[in-house]
Amino acid sequence: MAFELESVDFAFAGKRVLEGVSIALSPGRFYGIVGPNGCGKTTLLDLLCRFRQPQSGRIRYGGNYLSAYSKRQLAREIALVPQNFYINFPFTVRDVVMMGRYPYIPRFSGPSSRDVETVATVMERADVDRLAGRFITELSGGERQRVVFARALAQDTPVLILDEATSNLDISHAIRLLGLAARRVQTESQTVLGVFQDINQAAVYCDYLIFMCRGRIAAHGATREVLTPATLRSVFNVEAKVYFDDYCGALQVVYKN
Numbered sequence: 001m002a003f004e005l006e007s008v009d010f011a012f013a014g015k016r017v018l019e020g021v022s023i024a025l026s027p028g029r030f031y032g033i034v035g036p037n038g039c040g041k042t043t044l045l046d047l048l049c050r051f052r053q054p055q056s057g058r059i060r061y062g063g064n065y066l067s068a069y070s071k072r073q074l075a076r077e078i079a080l081v082p083q084n085f086y087i088n089f090p091f092t093v094r095d096v097v098m099m100g101r102y103p104y105i106p107r108f109s110g111p112s113s114r115d116v117e118t119v120a121t122v123m124e125r126a127d128v129d130r131l132a133g134r135f136i137t138e139l140s141g142g143e144r145q146r147v148v149f150a151r152a153l154a155q156d157t158p159v160l161i162l163d164e165a166t167s168n169l170d171i172s173h174a175i176r177l178l179g180l181a182a183r184r185v186q187t188e189s190q191t192v193l194g195v196f197q198d199i200n201q202a203a204v205y206c207d208y209l210i211f212m213c214r215g216r217i218a219a220h221g222a223t224r225e226v227l228t229p230a231t232l233r234s235v236f237n238v239e240a241k242v243y244f245d246d247y248c249g250a251l252q253v254v255y256k257n
Helices: 041-048 071-075 093-104 113-125 141-155 171-188 199-205 229-236
Strands: 003-012 015-025 030-034 056-061 078-081 159-163 191-195 208-213 216-222 240-245 250-255
Touching: 003 041, 015 041, 015 056, 015 216, 030 041, 030 171, 030 199, 041 056, 041 159, 041 191, 071 078, 071 093, 078 141, 093 113, 093 141, 113 141, 141 171, 159 171, 171 191, 171 199, 199 250, 208 229, 216 229, 229 240
Parallel strands: 030 191, 030 208, 078 159, 159 191
Antiparallel strands: 003 015, 003 056, 208 216, 240 250
């Protein structure tokens, strides 16, 4: 298993955010995490990245407790594209993407030829190569998000975590970057976990959906099995029609006003 969560609880400022979360996530899948605002999606990702510690319960990664990994070891296993990325120092775009290679660069050493090649390839694929010499502080929100996505891809980890990673992107770049992640799942058996607000977008790319509600997992399973009107009614309190769309080749959802 990639991750195994057992009865995980987390509270923040006295408020229970996650309660009794138990799930096993297999490697080589694209997982979509969906649910109402404030249901604990980002907190769950924070726990998987070890930014926060569960107040009770256990989290394992690769069969070992998550706490057993050093920061450097974990950085070689898990890459994150955060919901918000703030940086005040004027690093160039190339420098920011190269930060994804830091877990592999020995202390007091410079990037290897492989590091340089990896960064150049990722920047081209993420369509940020033309921004290479610009300062990250000068970019628009969407441009910055693409750079951060490229940095995570350059980290070249078995697990990629996306926290609403395309929320600031136009449709073209969102499709491009999610496509890059999906291809890594298919060709390299990478595990991708992404929080999505757009359920239709999640249905196109994710083969497995996790529905969260009030800090708990309300439903999870193969997208074709759990993306149903009943699930959407229970989790979001909306009436919806779910159908297979031939054009995108995936389930899609339409709602009543």
